[in-house]
Amino acid sequence: MTIAGRFAAALDDADVPELRGPELLPVRLARACARVLRVDGAGLSILDAAQQRLPLGASSEAAAAAERLQFTVGAGPCLAAQETRQPVFAVEEDLRRRWPVFTDLLVGTTPFRAVVALPLQPALAGAGAIDLYFTRSADVPELDVFEALAVGGLVTSVLSDAAVWSSWEPAEGPEWLQGPTPRRRAAVWEAMGKVAVDLEVDVPVALDLMRAAAFARGGSTEDVAAELLAGRLRAADLRPE
Numbered sequence: 001m002t003i004a005g006r007f008a009a010a011l012d013d014a015d016v017p018e019l020r021g022p023e024l025l026p027v028r029l030a031r032a033c034a035r036v037l038r039v040d041g042a043g044l045s046i047l048d049a050a051q052q053r054l055p056l057g058a059s060s061e062a063a064a065a066a067e068r069l070q071f072t073v074g075a076g077p078c079l080a081a082q083e084t085r086q087p088v089f090a091v092e093e094d095l096r097r098r099w100p101v102f103t104d105l106l107v108g109t110t111p112f113r114a115v116v117a118l119p120l121q122p123a124l125a126g127a128g129a130i131d132l133y134f135t136r137s138a139d140v141p142e143l144d145v146f147e148a149l150a151v152g153g154l155v156t157s158v159l160s161d162a163a164v165w166s167s168w169e170p171a172e173g174p175e176w177l178q179g180p181t182p183r184r185r186a187a188v189w190e191a192m193g194k195v196a197v198d199l200e201v202d203v204p205v206a207l208d209l210m211r212a213a214a215f216a217r218g219g220s221t222e223d224v225a226a227e228l229l230a231g232r233l234r235a236a237d238l239r240p241e
Helices: 003-013 022-037 061-073 077-084 092-098 100-109 137-142 145-164 180-199 203-217 221-230
Strands: 041-047 053-058 088-090 114-119 127-134
Touching: 003 022, 003 145, 022 041, 022 053, 022 127, 022 145, 022 180, 041 061, 041 077, 053 061, 053 180, 061 077, 061 100, 061 127, 061 203, 061 221, 077 088, 077 114, 077 127, 088 092, 092 100, 092 114, 114 137, 114 145, 127 137, 127 145, 180 203, 180 221, 203 221
Parallel strands: none
Antiparallel strands: 041 053, 041 127, 088 114, 114 127
16 A cells, blocks of 8 residues: 555544544644554644744644643754754654753653654645654664655645635634644743733743743643633742742
8 A cells, every 4th residue: 555545544543533623633643644654653733924833733642742841841853853944863862962851851751762853844834843753762763764754745735735625714724723732832822922021021031931930840831821821820920039
């Protein structure tokens, strides 16, 4: 069977009742990626027009957690691939050398020990990337890079087709941008603006303060954003003592 045929079959298998709906298409795609490429986890993300990283969906909670850890730290292989538009292959030794803080968190809270991040061709809503996670560094050389890039192209095609053949408002984006994962990240941008106004600081500084609070609490930046927007945490509480 061709790569396209295997991917289509895996995508059909991912169409289970709890994942139905256009907003969960990226989750189904991530599961299909992990199955076809025989990796231990996969995640999809995009950089929007404002160059903000939005996770779209992941094949498992562990893969979703790995992306949140990287965003909270603010550095890692997936961010590097998206920013440079170049593939990044990182076994555990590479991870520890280049991103030690992220690696300590990754190893401590997920089963993953290696990451391959591949930029995708731009879709209608932004430049995408696919993040592949491995529980063993020894499995990275077994990845068929041609096959991975082909699967990435299929992902972009499916997302673009879904956007073209549906109705949506430009301000909101396609329906696959309305799932729970991108909405949680969008809340970070909303909270970031609130912190910037309340503390009279630049937006990048506000994000750094939120990330520092998340790191200190052992949580994610999304957790801090939710606390801020719910009023359970004040912007003033983020100021370093």
